Amino acid sequence: MAELQTSDVKRIVEVLLFGAEEPLNLAALMSTFEGEYEDPSVFRGVLIDALDELENDFKTRGVELVQVASGFRVQVDSEHSEWVHKLWKRNPPRYSRALLETLTMIAYQQPITRSEIDEVRGVTTTGSILRRLLDRGWVRELGRKQVPGLPILYGTTRAFLDYFNLRSIGDLPPYANGDASLVQPETLDQPQIISSDDAPETTSQNVAD
């Protein structure tokens, strides 16, 4: 395979940072490029240079490259964060059913791991939902479960309680009364409380008009 140019590496690293759902560390980057380089220590230097250059490039673009515990990530810088907040404020996103389910699982079952949530929901909880709940300040990492893989345990925050006017998690309403085990699933199907697209948009916008 043809050796990648340094400029190619830089662009690919940028794409990876933008496309990744979680912070990337050097090891993850190295393994992504496996087979594309001859000398690992040389290539490691190439990667570090690329990250350096990207860090500089980003400064003019409203984003920043930061290093957090688990690696590097790109985020909207603090100067521009207010714009994203304005966007949310003026265009409140509807929470998806998936997000609500994840949140309730965490509230009622904390501490809980991502795979435990997935098991009940029957689907894979994407990192972005958890990150959103973390960003929103309703969910936090409580620690790690002492099982193989040491998965992160999640729980709700004070801000979550405040938002719902609760003094403690014990104040959460009971979720079901009595034994509902004989009820057929059909009758329990909720009307789509918040499904992302139910409400037709009132203004259908496009560039042309």
Added chain:
Amino acid sequence: MAELQTSDVKRIVEVLLFGAEEPLNLAALMSTFEGEYEDPSVFRGVLIDALDELENDFKTRGVELVQVASGFRVQVDSEHSEWVHKLWKRNPPRYSRALLETLTMIAYQQPITRSEIDEVRGVTTTGSILRRLLDRGWVRELGRKQVPGLPILYGTTRAFLDYFNLRSIGDLPPYANGDASLVQPETLDQPQIISSDDAPETTSQNVAD
């Protein structure tokens, strides 16, 4: 507040595109900048120019600005997608043929009832699949058909179009024609599509062209 420079607007739009969870349409952008401009129609032009420029800028950076049903979003371009795949190693969700067939019926024949789907598929197992599609936010209830039993009519959502990178139902590949032989369905004519009322406009133009 001082009037924003055009270059500022461009940078902020870029940040918003990267920071937003869902595709952004012009209305959302306009409202985010509310109070920052005097003449809406002039500012609208500024936004469109900014989107145009960004679309060009992105071309050198491994990402692309695309327009889907609910607005604009930035995604990794096809040339660089494989790198993100390499990074993730995670298997994307797979959808069964039964689910895809049901989704296809709804997408092309909406509004449609469950028994109409069953009739074509030749099975009566569509119920649980429909629940999954509703849960996924790709399908919604449009109303009830005015026939005995008042069966529910289903249609697709914007989230469905967004997920499949489509701007409107009209962008779906053609469905086979009614009376032709099965050998080459690709060569056949356009389907008759009944758009639901939430279906985005069929005429929408890309920023670039």
Added chain:
Amino acid sequence: MQDESSFLTTPLSSEIQARVGDTTLTELPEDLHVPDDAMIVLLESFEGPLDLLLYLIRKHNLDILEFSLTDIADQYMQYIELMSTMRLQLAGEYLVIAATLMLIKSRALLPQLDELTGDDEDDPAAVLRKRILEYERLRSASERLDELPRLERDLHASQLPVALTQIEEQQPNIDLQELVLVFADLVQRAKLHQRHQVTRMTITVRARMTTIVARLNAAQAPTPFEELFNVREGKASVIASLLAILELMRSHVVRVVQPQPFANIVVSLADYEASG
């Protein structure tokens, strides 16, 4: 079109006996000769009877509009027999199509009647052909849909976190009641997921079979069917009892008899019946 006799060549397993019409097959048709495991996978992979028909048609490169429905009917029936031989759960829809095919075949034997009706609406062959065509179109359309680039698989939308600042009231609102409802729903779903497991651990069908046999043994007389169920133990228990009785019937351990129409159904041990 393939001659039917050519199907009857390759032996697969001496256990397999399928009846097609009046013919008893002790060997698998040649074109069905695939390893057992693969066969099960193959049979389970059909989305329904139309899918199976389509598979048969395609396998022989037949034109959907021209192929002989009666020829296909024989092969279809062989698959149906195979599915039941292998105890694959056979959905009712397969049998409906089977009946239709038999009807078509019988009509073919009386061509003059066919000409009399002449109306496509009433001709089951025309109706079935149309359905297969329509299903084929759906299938290819859904394959094209599957090929579209999509998020999670082919596309990666970029969504960056924002620098941590004070995040305040700018978020969507949620009602607490909503969370409760969502959670109740999740719990319900979880219960449905776990039901089999729970049933197996607490009330296994096998254990219930043992109880029922013990009970009938002690009674030494036909026992009313209802008495074998304890409704207060809940739905799972009732189902387990029913499954246990059916399993015992199938293995001829018990006999279930309704002496007269509308009379009480009674259950007794088969050997009790035989010996006394």
